[in-house]
Amino acid sequence: MAPSLSTLLSSNTWNVKNFVVNEGHGVKGLADMGIQTLPKQYIQPLEERIYVSNVKLAEELSIPVIDMSNFNDPKAANSICNAAEEWGFFQIVNHGIPIQVFENVKDATHRFFALPAEEKRKYSKDYSSTNNVRFGTSFTPQAEKALEWKDYLSLFYVSDEEAADFWPPACRDEALQFMKKAELVIKRLMEALMKGLNVKEIDEAKESLLMGSKRINLNYYPKCPNPELTVGVGRHSDVSTLTILLQDNIGGLYVRKLDNDSTWLSVPPINGALVINVGDALQILSNGRYKSIEHRVVANGSNNRVSVPIFVNPKPNDVIGPLQEVLESGEKPAYKQVLYSDYVKHFFRKAHDGKDTVDFAKI
Numbered sequence: 453m454a455p456s457l458s459t460l461l462s463s464n465t466w467n468v469k470n471f472v473v474n475e476g477h478g479v480k481g482l483a484d485m486g487i488q489t490l491p492k493q494y495i496q497p498l499e500e501r502i503y504v505s506n507v508k509l510a511e512e513l514s515i516p517v518i519d520m521s522n523f524n525d526p527k528a529a530n531s532i533c534n535a536a537e538e539w540g541f542f543q544i545v546n547h548g549i550p551i552q553v554f555e556n557v558k559d560a561t562h563r564f565f566a567l568p569a570e571e572k573r574k575y576s577k578d579y580s581s582t583n584n585v586r587f588g589t590s591f592t593p594q595a596e597k598a599l600e601w602k603d604y605l606s607l608f609y610v611s612d613e614e615a616a617d618f619w620p621p622a623c624r625d626e627a628l629q630f631m632k633k634a635e636l637v638i639k640r641l642m643e644a645l646m647k648g649l650n651v652k653e654i655d656e657a658k659e660s661l662l663m664g665s666k667r668i669n670l671n672y673y674p675k676c677p678n679p680e681l682t683v684g685v686g687r688h689s690d691v692s693t694l695t696i697l698l699q700d701n702i703g704g705l706y707v708r709k710l711d712n713d714s715t716w717l718s719v720p721p722i723n724g725a726l727v728i729n730v731g732d733a734l735q736i737l738s739n740g741r742y743k744s745i746e747h748r749v750v751a752n753g754s755n756n757r758v759s760v761p762i763f764v765n766p767k768p769n770d771v772i773g774p775l776q777e778v779l780e781s782g783e784k785p786a787y788k789q790v791l792y793s794d795y796v797k798h799f800f801r802k803a804h805d806g807k808d809t810v811d812f813a814k815i
């Protein structure tokens with residue numbers, strides 16, 4: 453049972469970070485108490501805040517929206533490759549996944565985060581019976597100077613049996629259903645992207661490198677008392693090959709425009725669409741042809757927001773580096789060969805720092 457706000461606020465010894473991170477209340481626990489002012493632990497440095505006077509928002513520009521209904525038309529494949537090269541981010545519509553699957557997984561996300569702290573805490577790093585299921589808050593609280601206004605449940609897929617045993621019943625079936633229904637879309641996107649790199653066939657080894665493991669995160673961004681002082685998620689690029697992101701209708705995701713340091717584009721919610729982005733692993737495999745792009749999420753003063761990314765990854769034991777087919781033309785490799793799990797551990801050990809993770813693999 454959470455203590456009352458007045459009791460806590462009148463105590464000089466109340467440790468907000470302990471309450472949110474260690475006791476498993478999450479930032480939702482804080483928001484549910486009705487705080488009117490953002491705790492200082494969440495105040496981001498000025499340069500990390502997202503408001504109109506410190507970032508140039510290109511309202512007139514938007515990431516591409518690609519219609520997948522004519523997937524066999526080479527034009528669709530070309531648009532996918534172009535978008536991955538020029539923008540690193542795009543949205544897809546008419547992809548064949550029923551909208552009910554999206555509604556189910558968004559509802560399941562709200563259901564999981566509405567559970568009492570004691571229930572959610574069972575899945576936190578200290579209590580979870582498996583490393584593949586993790587409830588957490590912010591990104592890497594132990595390494596962050598300022599916390600991020602977000603809770604998450606992260607589910608690494610091993611098998612249906614493992615999911616049945618360990619994933620939280622409040623959201624397990626819906627998360628699995630979304631992952632399964634997204635499989636064909638992921639395959640089609642990868643096929644198109646590989647054609648663009650001269651890769652003729654996705655054999656077993658390539659399949660492992662491109663989509664050998666998957667992780668689904670359920671993100672919960674509660675309504676925030678001073679959204680302009682903090683962030684939902686700080687600037688980062690994903691470490692996946694591709695990320696398939698379902699966002700709700702609240703909005704708040706911003707993407708840095710390629711080759712333009714100061715311009716950020718908002719990613720407007722489109723009913724029934726999925727947001728697709730290139731991650732670092734695909735940037736490395738494609739020797740920089742496809743770009744993983746910095747993105748971030750604002751906190752919202754009026755609404756709770758949920759999003760559900762599926763991170764499509766190499767297998768943890770795969771070694772990633774530029775593909776042979778890409779280097780055949782004599783192109784110099786820009787990245788060395790790295791063990792993917794080393795790359796991911798490097799990412800998780802530090803606070804979000806824009807595109808810096810990829811330096812780990814640069815030659």
Ligand SMILES: COc1cc(/C=C/C(=O)SCCNC(=O)CCNC(=O)[C@H](O)C(C)(C)COP(=O)(O)OP(=O)(O)OC[C@H]2O[C@@H](n3cnc4c(N)ncnc43)[C@H](O)[C@@H]2OP(=O)(O)O)ccc1O
Pocket residue numbers: 577583586588590591594604606608665666667669685688690691692763765766767768792793794796797800801
């Ligand atoms: C933006 O906010 C995010 C993003 C993300 C995830 C983004 C992705 O792109 S996920 C893709 C990740 N790749 C994989 O899942 C590949 C397969 N998995 C692995 O290779 C491993 O499971 C591992 C992730 C490397 C973990 O390795 P393991 O040897 O088991 O070591 P651990 O001690 O468990 O973890 C090392 C270090 O990372 C932290 N960590 C692990 N998993 C997560 C997680 N899901 N979310 C957050 N942090 C995680 C862990 O705490 C350890 O840190 P220490 O300081 O304790 O050493 C996810 C969440 C977001 O908010």
Ligand SMILES: O=C(O)CCC(=O)C(=O)O
Pocket residue numbers: 669671685690697699704705747748749758759761
């Ligand atoms: O919530 C969003 O829209 C994006 C979240 C994100 O970038 C991530 O989880 O990696």
Ligand SMILES: [Fe+2]
Pocket residue numbers: 688689690747
């Ligand atoms: Fe991301």
